[in-house]
Amino acid sequence: MEFRLLGPVEVWSEGGQVPLGGSKPRALLAALLLDAGRVIPRERLIGAVWDEDPPSTARQILHTYVASLRRAFTGAGLPPVIVSHRVGYLAEVPPQSLDKLVFERHVAEARAAAKEGAHLRAGELFRAALKLWRGAALGGIGDSFLRTEAERLEELRLAVIEERVAADLAAGQDEQLIEELGELVALHPGRERLRRDLMTALYRAGRQADALAVYQHGRRVLLDELGIEPGPELRRVQAAILRSDPALLHAATPAARLPRQLPPPVPDFTGRAEELSVLCGHLMKSDTMPLCVISGQGGAGKSALALQAAYQVADAYPDGQLHIELRGTSETPATPEEVLGRLLRELEPPGTPSPGTLEERAGRYRTLLAGRRKLVVLEDAASESQVRPLLPGAGGCGVIVTSRNRLAGLAGAAFLDLGLLPAQAAFDLLARITGEERIAADPDAAWRVVGQCGGLPLALRVAGARLASRRQWTVARLADRLADERRRLDELAVGDQEVRASIGLSYRLLPEPARSALRRLGLLGLPHFGVWIAAAATETGPDEAEQVLEQLVDASLVDMVETDAAGQIRYRLHDLIRLFAAERAVAEEPEQARTAAVTRVLGGWLWLVQQLDAERPTGVIPRRAAGGLAYPLAEEMARTVLADPPAWIRREEEALVVAVELAAAMDLDEIAVELAAALSSVAFEGSQYVFDNPFTTWNRTHQAALAVARRMDNALGEAKLLAGLGQLSYERDLYAESREYLGQALSLFRTAKDVRGEATVLAALGAACREQGYLPEALHFLGGAEHLWAGLADPQAVAHVKRLAGTVYLERGDYPAAQAALAAALSLYQEAGNRRGEGLVLRNLSLYHRARGELEPSLELAERALAIFLDLGDRFMVAYCRRSLGKTLTRLGRHDEARRLLKESLDVSRTVHDRWGEACTLRTLGELHLAEGRLYQAKERLEESLRLWETLRIDLFRGRTLRDLALVHQALGDDALAGSLRAEALEIFRLHDAREHGEPVAL
The missing domain is CATH 1.25.40.10 (Tetratricopeptide repeat domain)
Structure with missing residues (x-):
């Protein structure tokens, strides 16, 4: 079990998250956990829950909250946790299950290690402590005096970050800290300790001017906002930089030169359990040099997955971790010479000159890694040629490469093509970024946002960040804004994260034929497509089109x-890539070209x-x-x-x-x-x-x-x-x-x-x-x-x-005209070799002979028609022929055969939603039951048929069904009702001039 205060207040059991209720029960639980193991008086708990304005029934409500929390815990298989006392309550939880206590233990151990000079160990412990944070402390407690405690915890977190930076500086992690410190100083411009350490790191990296500029910027901030000069420590470092004081240079011991270059992992990493397991499985192999290539479209979460895997296997690589940004999607990708020069500076003693050629640098790099267990993470690779010189030469080291291209030419690599997040994982990621409570308040809108982001992690992060930074927005409002495809890419942008820009990086690197194909495929907006569509859109042959599509596949677009x-491959565009491509088509192609495509x-x-x-x-x-x-x-x-x-x-x-x-x-x-x-x-x-x-x-x-x-x-x-x-x-x-x-x-x-x-x-x-x-x-x-x-x-x-006219003549009882029209239609269809037309006429001729009482010819013609439609695979007309056969067989007394055929016909009519065919088959089944003496079954079927004819407003067949029902009621002894139904049927036959007008009983 886990009790979490360093972020939203949460409790987790093996079965998942435990529901805690609203903000007030969470505030109560937070107050108890902050002083776990100690009795908290009721008055203090009331203040924690209601601040300075408690209701008159606060004690009773407090007791209710305690009871509901206990029920939630026991329902999740946990102990009750909250213990009653005569003056209040206390929380009994194992220290290792409360993140705040674990955090404090790690911090104490880290400080002890730093005091002893074990700076690498101190940095690792500080990082372990900071990984426990999931957001602002005590989230979800509403307005409470505990906000003061939350602010204290936040201040403690910043202090620990400063101590961790100091430990990393002392361990020689100078250049690796520059980017992170730059971000920290931008977020907390008034914290002089962070600014001091950034100046020190820049100076050690040979960037003396940048270090002094950081000081000047800090001085302006302090003067403008507080009206004070920088403190003595900051001024001392500035003075030391001005005189190039060697004391600022850190002479690292060999142990301190072990590289620990991995950036912080993504704090809200979600899903990807299967992919993570596969990656870690490869990287844990000890007898080879595992090489894992993670490819996928921009924003798919390749870097997040790579770092998550790197941290999980870090203990298997005790000689350190190297992290290199190859800038493959930038206008100036890093060259192998440039990267190897930086790596050699990291791995060799300060002042060691680097070789001049690529081959010499690669050779020395592999020599330095020989026999070591280092993990190398190469981010945003452009091509195989950029990566190959950076690979260690023998077993022991592991390599993770991320790229938007598939890099299939890297021999021996394990390839992982990172797709989109599954729906539930995407929903969970949005909830973790936005806040569980906000998402839970409108899950339907949240699912709409997930769908509009198409499972792309970058899009979900941007959407979540927009919601997190706009507390007044509802989730539904964002979903409504994203619903307009013309604005969707505009909406999916926050800060320096922008889906359009991410896709644009890959688009810019394509050759023009591939860009043109992508634009036109985006313009078409198809859910999926084959090669011929790309060929038609680009006015090329199938081979050229397939080659271009493979380029787009390799670029993860x-x-x-x-x-x-x-054997034809089907392709598709992600919705957001489709929108981007359509935008580029409108922006870059003339209207005439778009129309022609x-x-x-x-x-x-x-x-x-x-x-x-x-x-x-x-x-x-x-x-x-x-x-x-x-x-x-x-x-x-x-x-x-x-x-x-x-x-x-x-x-x-x-x-x-x-x-x-x-x-x-x-x-x-x-x-x-x-x-x-x-x-x-x-x-x-x-x-x-x-x-x-x-x-x-x-x-x-x-x-x-x-x-x-x-x-x-x-x-x-x-x-x-x-x-x-x-x-x-x-x-x-x-x-x-x-x-x-x-x-x-x-x-x-x-x-x-x-x-x-x-x-x-x-x-x-x-x-x-x-x-x-x-x-x-x-x-x-x-x-x-x-x-x-x-x-x-x-x-x-x-x-x-003529066939249609023949059926109308048949309905009117004009048998000579019907026979002549149908015979002429049959002859014309046979001359044209139209077997389906022939089958239709044969069935109509079967109906003609049945209406005349000529049952054997009717049966033979219906069987011929059925054979044709079975051969054509036309199940619709097969059902109609079976119904015709069933009716004829009923009149011949072959009831079992008729029942089987009519059941098959009814099943097909209902499957294809053919209400006319269903009504007609139900009527024929009614006739079958009547012939068998099953009067109530006959009545039920005929009444079902009658309701359908009334719905369809087909009066003639309604009249025929009424006539059949009249026979059923007559057999049941209800002559009055039978006469009424027969009279109604006769009137319908008269109005429609149907053949039954002169012979209402025989069909």
């Missing part, structure tokens, strides 16, 4: 997602979808080619992309929606219209290229394209999209809405004198009217469509219309 079934990619999709549509056997009217808008792919690439069409179209679904919406946003109305229309042509109608979310995909693409068509006054495009939305409504069984869309489209096609479009919509209106039982209207529209298609010399379109 593009991720490889998967290899698909066709987007048009080529969408044209490539359009061309690919056209290939699917051209090869697909269908019963719908063929769609016209899009002409010059399509962008043909290289033959080999197209063959690979379309190797598995169903998998390809499903994989591209989300990207296709984004693409159409992008075209609409860029006012590219023609390509948006054509691509949206093309997608709808492969989405339904029994096609094997069905989307996972067809209704959503169809609606989103059509609505986006419709908006831009109207905005650009593209009347013909608007007509196409309205027709597509009408077809979508038809597929969703929304027939009234379908006819509304189709009616609007018909007017626009006629105004544009687009005969093909007019014929298409007339056929669709005929189908919609047929479904609702508006049979004369259906024949009117289908007649007009057939006339137009005949003039256009399109036999498959004529076959489609």
Whole structure:
């Protein structure tokens, strides 16, 4: 168990953090733990909780707080901790479990070591003490007089930092301290001891002028803010520097020259347990020289992970740790000669001259490391050639390299490609930076921020820091600000941390072809993409595009997602990199180039979808080619992309929606219209290229394209999209809405004198009217469509219309007309080699023979149709054929066979959300139960079917179901209800001029 005061007040058990409640119970616990083992009077505890304004019931509330804390402790498997006393309470905790006591013990031991001259040991103990701090002491206690104690602890922490710096200076850690001391002096300009030590470190590093400038700046601060001159110690060091006093130079003993150069670890390091375990496992190998390369995009937390691992394995490298910043992403990366010169100065006695050449420096460096156990951390490497001269020559030493590039050329290295933080770890990191209580107050908003940061640690740190520095902000406010993608990179900036700048470092180092590809991929905004998209965007071949993508992968700006079934690699951009790349595209590329790139990619999709549509056997009217808008792919690439069409179209679904919406946003109305229309042509109608979310995909693409068509006054495009939305409504069984869309489209096609479009919509209106039982209207529209298609010399379109007309004639009981129309449709489909169209007509002919009581021909035709659709893999029409077979088998008395087929049909209809098919199958199951004498089961199924017909507003089939229910109630002995239902059914048949009007009982 752990009790923490040096930061937010927390208690941890093996099972995790123990809930303590609000600020007042935390203040009570903090007051007890500050004097652990001693009785604290109730009056003092009341003051700690309520300061100078306690309520009249403070004693009773105090007792309640104590009870709730005890319950929390025992619930977490801990002892009660808080012990009652006649005058108050005391906290009984093991000293090693309270961070404040551990801190004080480490500090005492460090001071003793420093007094004995063991400065290295003192520095390590001081560091161990300071690692216990997690933020401002006694966090989360609200307004309390304990704030005074928190300020005392903070002052103690600063004093310990000063003592640790002094120990490191005494141990010869001069140059390593300069950066840290600079930051400390900037944060605490009035602390003269820190300023004195910074001056000393700068002087020892040969930077006498900088040391004197630090003094002058400090003098101005003291005069301006306090009106006093610097103290005697600061003036003494200044005077010593002015006279170049050798006493300021530290003659380190060999033991003191052991390098301890690691920067402080990240205090709120979160997650990465698996990666850390792998790294430490490699670094603990004693028989080799472990070389670990951590690569990843900027801001992924490579440095934090490297330092965390370095501190964990530090004891295995007793000869010290070297830390070198290689500046690989800067405009002036460190050269190997420069780095080796610095390393030799660290490792050799002062005044030893360094060799002149790179080879000589590398040789001496390896000689100095031979037989030693040193850990070398090389940060921000640019390339393998920068790293190789800095590697030790033999086993014993370990090396950690961080780089945005993968550095695959480093032989023998263990490579760790650092990805994004998992969602829970990202949430935890945000909470640790922002404060647990603030995040707990609105976890939903916190999850939104985590999603907007995309799991990138730098983005999470910036977001957390912004919240931490703006206490008046809610988490929801930041989430709302980040929701606007146009401002997101602006919001993710605080102090010297900026996500945009971090990505920009990697972008600047790319060759121009890779920068151009990244810009255009960012502009597209796709969730994932294949090589052909990069090729189309950059107007290059697949080989060149793949090479550029590999450069972007090596630079950690593009991720490889998967290899698909066709062996093609899929890539993606992190959301924040995508936003950066899109910004650069707008800033660096002319509008014409951006438009051309987007048009080529969408044209490539359009061309690919056209290939699917051209090869697909269908019963719908063929769609016209899009002409010059399509962008043909290289033959080999197209063959690979379309190797598995169903998998390809499903994989591209989300990207296709984004693409159409992008075209609409860029006012590219023609390509948006054509691509949206093309997608709808492969989405339904029994096609094997069905989307996972067809209704959503169809609606989103059509609505986006419709908006831009109207905005650009593209009347013909608007007509196409309205027709597509009408077809979508038809597929969703929304027939009234379908006819509304189709009616609007018909007017626009006629105004544009687009005969093909007019014929298409007339056929669709005929189908919609047929479904609702508006049979004369259906024949009117289908007649007009057939006339137009005949003039256009399109036999498959004529076959489609004749088939629909044949089914309407069948519904009206005009059997000769039905047989003639269906026979003509069958002949046309067979001549064209359209097997799907043939299967549709065979099923309709099966229904024709069943309606005439010719059950054996009906059965044979339904089986032929089923065989075709099974061969085509069209499960939608397979379900319809099985239902037809089930009904015929029911009438033949083969009930067991019928039941199996109808159950399979019902399962498919429900799976694909086909409410029309579900209602029809339920009615047929009702007929089956009626034939078997299972009257109550028949009633239940028929009533289910009836409710669906009422929802769909399909009156004719509602009438047929009412007639069946009448038979059930008649069999149950309720003649009055049966007569009422039969009368209602007859009226429906009369109104729709259906075949049952003259024969209401037989079907």
